[in-house]
Amino acid sequence: MWDLVRALSDGRYAPHGYCLLWQPGLVWTHVVSDLLIAAAYFTIPIALISFIRRRRDVHFGWMVWLFALFILACGTSHLMQVWNLWHGDYALEGLVKAITAFASVPTAILLWRLIPQALALPSPRQLALANAELEGLVDERDAALARLTTEIAKRERAEEALVQARKIDAIGRLTGGIAHDFNNLLQAITGNLDLIQQRPGDQARVARWAENALKAVDRGTRLTGQLLAFSRTQRLELKPLSVDPMIVGMLDLVRRSIGPAIELHTRLEADGCRVQADQTQLELALLNLAINARDAMPEGGRLIIATREVMLVDHQELEPGRYVEVAVADTGQGMSDEIRERALDPFFTTKGVGRGTGLGLSMAFGVARQSGGTLNLNSAPGAGTTVTVLLRCVEGAVAQPEAVVAIERAPPPAPQGLELPVMVIDDDDQVRDAIVDGLRSLGYTVLPFASGAAALRARADRRPALTVVDFAMPGLNGADIARQIRAEEPAARIVFVSGFADSAAIDPFAGPHTRVLRKPFQSGDLARVVAEMLADQAE
Structure with missing residues (x-):
């Protein structure tokens, strides 16, 4: 062992140039060849390491590192051969060759073991075929998705058509039911009024026929109440x-x-x-x-x-x-x-x-x-x-907002405030005439108007003590008119006449100076609410 160490450290070995008899052509042939081989060997590991660092997904990357070490050791051995042409460091050259052997033998063994695994990897042609097959599957999937989207769209259109058909059917039943029931009511009213018109002097029968007509009106009122309850627009006293x-x-x-x-x-x-x-x-x-x-x-x-x-x-x-x-x-x-x-x-x-x-x-x-x-x-x-x-x-008593006072039928009271003007606003001529005639028959001074705009202009010349206004009208509706009146006169007395239960629009005007008359109403209802609203002013 010590002999080997002494041999490696002995500096008495002759340079390799002596073996070549120092012939220049032969010496430089070895020098140039070994340098070129060493340069190539040093370049190859750099290229391999650069590649493997950029492509970390490459299979068997650790083998590339091992192969780079082997190539680097080989390049170093060629440099030692150039060095030993003029120096006798054969011990160092032997050590480099030992390192090369240590790197090359495992590389060779592992390379043979990796060949089956490398052969199992798909070839570029196989990858191309697989990609082509995958693209075909993707195209089939896209076509299937397109067909599915089209089918869903067709189904949605069919469902929308079915929903629309059901809506039309429901509307048809609704309108047909309303028409049927109200035609019956109108027939009862028309028949009795026709009899009254034919025999106005028969007081007993006229009273009975009028009572029958009013009963038909009551049935109509209950029917509209049920419809409004279904539509959830009727005001409930919760x-x-x-x-x-x-x-x-x-x-x-x-x-x-x-x-x-x-x-x-x-x-x-x-x-x-x-x-x-x-x-x-x-x-x-x-x-x-x-x-x-x-x-x-x-x-x-x-x-x-x-x-x-x-x-x-x-x-x-x-x-x-x-x-x-x-x-x-x-x-x-x-x-x-x-x-x-x-x-x-x-x-x-x-x-x-x-x-x-x-x-x-x-x-x-x-x-x-x-x-x-x-x-x-x-x-x-x-x-x-x-x-x-x-x-x-x-839990407990729930506070309720102040509600608009509802009017119930009662015997007509004695008129109050006959000297005070009452403004009546309604776009329906027949309804307006009935209200106006009813109030005038009680002795009130009535100012009739067919639109809110005309009524508001007339207020500038003569301000009424009470305004009776229809809620649903074209142009300015009852809420619009009441809003402008209250802007000028916050305590103005207003009676809404409504056949539509839009309580949310009327609620902002709730208070002691507001009343609501629900259509249809009798003349006694109108007389009572007007008398109540004008009672304190008449005093």
Whole structure:
């Protein structure tokens, strides 16, 4: 071992040039060749390392590093050969060759082991074919997506057409139902008025015919109220209400309405919760549900009215919280899926002619929604029907905004403030003439106008003590006129005459100096409200 060390460190070796007899041509041939080979060997690792650093995704990158080390060692051995032409450092040259051997042998062994894996890699042609196949699949996918998009568009158009057809069908049923019922009412009114016109001197019969006409008007008023309840535009007097006592109070009416052939059962378990609702409308809705249940059990059965408190956590339509569930269930014939889907449509009915308007369920649904709740319908053929109304519980007395005072019919009072002028604004000539004639027959001084613009101009010359204005008019409507009047005279007395329940537009004018007359109204209603509004001024 020590002999090897001494041999490597012995500086007495002759330069390799002696072996070449120092012939210049031969010496420089070796020098130039070895330098060129060394330069190439040094360049190759630099190129490999630069490539592998830029393409870190290349397979077997570690093999490239090992091969670069082998090439670098080879280039160093050629430099040592040039050096030893003039120096005898064969020990250093041997060490470089040992390093080269150490790098080359593992490289060669590992290279043979990597050949199968390298052969398994796809060739450029295979990659090109794979890419072409992939592009074909992508084209097929794009074509399929285009067909799917076209199909979805067709389906959406078909669904829109179906929805539109259903809307048209619903509108057709709605208008047909309204036309049918109102034609009946108009016939009753026209027939009685025609009889009055034919025999005006027969006072007894005239009174009876007039009463029949007024009854027809009352039926029309109830019908429009049901329509407005369905459309959720009718103003409700929402107040805190305990549902259980309300139901107990209307049980006698329900029993009389359903008849003795049907057993009435109640399970009232929601006494500890109050809801925000209009008691009159809610009672009417529940009575309609009971009558529908009666009609579904022509041979008798059982009607159950049940209440309970429920806690809603995840509901599609309602916010989470405590609710009162009012269920009206019957043991009748039930509904098919097709009938159940259309049951809430206005004027849809499966009853015979003259046995209902088809507004009961739709009216109950409208009242429930306007009260902040909803209505659910569960039914199956032969399994009866259960209608469930959900209403949100409220805590304590809920403060209500000051409401516009509603006018109820009463005997006409004695006229007040006959010397004070009353302005009447209505674009309908017949309605305006009826109001004007009614007021003049009581002795009032009336200023009639067909438009708001003309009425506002006339106020500059003569300011009335009271303005009776139709709410829905072309140009300036009742709200626009009232807004301009109140801008000049904040305490001006105004009576809105409305056949459209747009309470949201009237609410800003609510107060002691505002009243609302809902069409149709009788002359006594008009006389009472005018007398009330002018009473304090007449004093």
